[in-house]
Amino acid sequence: MTPMTVAALAERSGQRIVDGLQIDDGAPVRLIVAEGRNEAVGRTISVAPREGGGMDRAAWLELLITHELTHVVVASAWGEPPALLWEGLPVWFGDAYVRERVLGRSYAVECRALLELDRLRPLAPLWSHATYYGERKDYRVDVQAGAFCGWLLATIGPSRLPTLALADLSRLEPAWHDWLRESVPRDAARVDRLRALNLCRL
Numbered sequence: 001m002t003p004m005t006v007a008a009l010a011e012r013s014g015q016r017i018v019d020g021l022q023i024d025d026g027a028p029v030r031l032i033v034a035e036g037r038n039e040a041v042g043r044t045i046s047v048a049p050r051e052g053g054g055m056d057r058a059a060w061l062e063l064l065i066t067h068e069l070t071h072v073v074v075a076s077a078w079g080e081p082p083a084l085l086w087e088g089l090p091v092w093f094g095d096a097y098v099r100e101r102v103l104g105r106s107y108a109v110e111c112r113a114l115l116e117l118d119r120l121r122p123l124a125p126l127w128s129h130a131t132y133y134g135e136r137k138d139y140r141v142d143v144q145a146g147a148f149c150g151w152l153l154a155t156i157g158p159s160r161l162p163t164l165a166l167a168d169l170s171r172l173e174p175a176w177h178d179w180l181r182e183s184v185p186r187d188a189a190r191v192d193r194l195r196a197l198n199l200c201r202l
């Protein structure tokens, strides 16, 4: 991809994020594509696209740029919210969005399958940065945070996210489970594969 194509991709992703979060953020962002870390520091994003997991470099580039760009937009508008939102929103706009489009894999369908097997992790511990990042090697952490944030945006809307409190989860988490059970399609093959994985219950 040429630098112009990458810039256009970042522009599109940025528009999708500010529309989704209803945040007016027009300040420039510096984007570095190179080997190394994927991170956002201030308004500088560094991404190191690779291939793998069924996706080519262009898909990874879009995923990583969108993920890090969401961090930049959220940080500039709200500071650093609890980890469940701080990572969940970038996972929703970046990872979940690109994987669903490219691989046809929905994070909500995955959570629906985990719920059926009683293998969803409780969300409250993921409020804390220490627990979120300490447990992130379990793929459910990002998948659940992303799917939950997507549901939050569609239900309570973005304007209420900055004031969301840990105590609100006691009401929102069961409502999210109800929605997964009643409104998200069941993927029988996915349920079977997950059952074979024998994930721990938490």
Ligand SMILES: [Zn+2]
Pocket (backbone or CB within 6 Å): 067, 071, 086, 087, 090
């Ligand atoms: Zn992140």
